[in-house]
Amino acid sequence: MSANIEFTKGSGIRLYTSHDEEYIDAVSGTFNLALGYSHPEVVEVLQKQVKDLIHVSSSFTGDLAADVLNSILEHAPQGITDGWMRDIIGSTANEGAVKIANKFNGKNEVISLSLSHHGQTLFATNISGNAFRRKSFSNTMHSQHAVVPAPYCYRCPFSAKYPNCGYLCAEAVYDYVEYGSSNHVSCMIMEPILGNGGNIVPPAGYFERIKKICEELDIVLISDEVQTGIGRTGYMFASEHFDMEPDIITLAKGLGGIGIPTAAILYKPEFAVLEKWEHSYTSGGNLLSLGAAKKTMEIVSREGFLQNVRENGIVLGNLLNGLKEKYGHFIGDVRGMGYMWGLEIVDKDGAPDVKLTNRIIDNALTDHKLILRGSRYGFGNVVKVRPALTATVDDIEEICGRLDKIFSQVKTVTHASYSL
Numbered sequence: 244m245s246a247n248i249e250f251t252k253g254s255g256i257r258l259y260t261s262h263d264e265e266y267i268d269a270v271s272g273t274f275n276l277a278l279g280y281s282h283p284e285v286v287e288v289l290q291k292q293v294k295d296l297i298h299v300s301s302s303f304t305g306d307l308a309a310d311v312l313n314s315i316l317e318h319a320p321q322g323i324t325d326g327w328m329r330d331i332i333g334s335t336a337n338e339g340a341v342k343i344a345n346k347f348n349g350k351n352e353v354i355s356l357s358l359s360h361h362g363q364t365l366f367a368t369n370i371s372g373n374a375f376r377r378k379s380f381s382n383t384m385h386s387q388h389a390v391v392p393a394p395y396c397y398r399c400p401f402s403a404k405y406p407n408c409g410y411l412c413a414e415a416v417y418d419y420v421e422y423g424s425s426n427h428v429s430c431m432i433m434e435p436i437l438g439n440g441g442n443i444v445p446p447a448g449y450f451e452r453i454k455k456i457c458e459e460l461d462i463v464l465i466s467d468e469v470q471t472g473i474g475r476t477g478y479m480f481a482s483e484h485f486d487m488e489p490d491i492i493t494l495a496k497g498l499g500g501i502g503i504p505t506a507a508i509l510y511k512p513e514f515a516v517l518e519k520w521e522h523s524y525t526s527g528g529n530l531l532s533l534g535a536a537k538k539t540m541e542i543v544s545r546e547g548f549l550q551n552v553r554e555n556g557i558v559l560g561n562l563l564n565g566l567k568e569k570y571g572h573f574i575g576d577v578r579g580m581g582y583m584w585g586l587e588i589v590d591k592d593g594a595p596d597v598k599l600t601n602r603i604i605d606n607a608l609t610d611h612k613l614i615l616r617g618s619r620y621g622f623g624n625v626v627k628v629r630p631a632l633t634a635t636v637d638d639i640e641e642i643c644g645r646l647d648k649i650f651s652q653v654k655t656v657t658h659a660s661y662s663l
Contacts, residue, residue: 248608253280256631256638258614266612269642271631273616274438274470274583277497277539279631285500288538292530301329301528308528314540315494315507320483323492325515328536329527330506333469333495334362337432339508339522340491341370344430344463346516352387352424354416354431354462358395358440358619361432361467370432372440375622389423391415393437394445397576397587405446413452420460430463430491435481438470441618441625442585444578450487463514465491469506470583473497474543474632477553477581490514497632500539505532543632552632555639556581562643563628570650573599582632585618585625595624599653606649613645 250258250266256279258266271277278285301308312326330336345351355361359372365383368376372390392400392412401411420428431453437443457464466489471481475497478484482492491514495506504526526532543549560577563584567574573596575589588600600617603626607613618625628646630638 255279255281256634264612266608266614267638267642267645268614268630270614270616270627270629271497271582272502273496274475274627274629275496275499276502277473277475277632278500278542279633280501282501282542282633284542285503285535285538288534289503289531292534296530298526298529301523304528304530304533307530307533311533311537311540312507312509314537314544315498316509318479318540318544319492319509320480320488322488322511323509325510325512327508327510327517327522328506328533329519329523330495330508331504331524331526331529331532332362332506333467333493334364334367335522335524336469336493336495336506336508337361337370337465337467338364338366339517340465340467340493340510341366341430341432342522343491343508343510343514343517344465346521347463347514348429348461350427350429352389352428354389354391354419354428356393356433356437356440357390357400358393358437358443359390359432359434359467360437360439361434362469373619373622375619387425387427389419391419393440393443394449395437395441395443396446397443397578406448410449410452413449413456416453416456416460416462420462428460428462430465431457432465432467434467434469435471435485435487436476436579436583438583438627439618439620439623441587441623442579442583442627444580445485450485454488463491464489465493467493469493469495470497473539474549474552475581475583475629477549477556479543479549498539499532499535500542501535503532503535505536507536548632552581555634555636556583558636559584559628559630559639559643562639563646566643566646566650569647570653573653574650579628582630582634584628586628588624588626597622597624600624600626603649603653606652607645610652611645611649613642613649 357372492509576587590596
């Protein structure tokens with residue numbers, strides 16, 4: 244994606260340059276703009292807060308933080324009744340969740356999924372399931388961590404076929420605990436939908452199996468909802484939709500509504516084990532973050548808001564699947580729900596075509612003023628489509644119309660490789 248474009252203002256799903264060129268952002272920034280650019284209600288709250296008081300120590304924001312937490316917990320899955328708001332980014336929220344699990348059970352090993360993404364700090368990078376992100380930091384990462392296969396049915400690592408696969412990817416947890424661990428597995432962290440890994444949606448029954456395994460092995464289950472939370476899938480929490488039954492949930496990104504950094508850790512009451520000084524940051528629970536989160540929760544909680552995302556998400560999915568039917572020679576799979584979708588780009592043999600994926604994304608920006616993102620920071624082969632939750636059906640149709648034009652430019656060249 245070009246860094247030479249200078250945007251000066253934004254509204255809804257649209258960005259504008261100083262020359263009034265209009266771009267459509269089909270991915271909500273970095274999936275953190277739940278309400279799009281410059282939502283007037285959130286802007287009003289922030290303007291007033293900036294005028295009155297921008298910062299005060301979190302020692303004095305406890306009541307406000309508790310009020311915001313309660314507004315989130317009202318919609319949390321059953322049993323999730325407590326929380327922590329001393330983070331502003333998903334990376335440290337995930338670290339905090341692991342700290343909680345470690346202190347709760349006195350163990351220290353973490354299990355995650357291949358292709359998972361849990362943050363950019365050293366620790367969060369280490370527990371993520373993408374090796375390329377750790378190559379430059381091997382000497383500074385020493386946490387006990389294991390990766391088990393993701394529930395990636397389209398490219399099952401066992402060459403099995405759902406539903407007659409026996410959930411071999413889930414069963415792999417047993418193998419690690421039995422043969423690879425030091426018998427100190429504290430927790431398993433996983434995204435309800437693997438976002439950066441390629442918008443991988445687990446099959447029905449997967450989380451039921453994972454929960455049973457975690458309970459049997461006394462493993463704390465952490466749901467990383469940094470990308471899926473606060474309505475992205477059409478449900479306030481994807482954990483609840485998938486009947487995941489986690490012990491701990493992390494939130495960030497969309498919680499800030501229009502890009503204000505804020506994060507939260509939610510958990511069952513028995514996991515309220517941390518002291519304030521064990522996980523706290525200078526800007527954690529700051530006034531701007533809390534104000535944005537409270538207003539965002541108010542808006543997303545309104546009657547019909549999430550129903551609209553679910554219904555429009557079906558429209559988006561149908562349009563994207565229509566593109567797959569039209570361009571099936573290089574769109575291998577379409578998967579998602581709500582406003583969280585991915586298109587898997589493949590070559591003539593069905594193998595991942597990373598080069599073509601990146602060309603599609605670059606061409607979308609330069610020739611069609613459409614902002615897209617790819618999986619695995621450009622190392623993956625999935626084009627992600629995730630507009631702001633405020634996007635209308637007209638917006639969705641415009642996004643898919645531009646995608647149609649982009650895909651129509653993909654031409655077959657020598658030996659059935661592809662170019663733009």
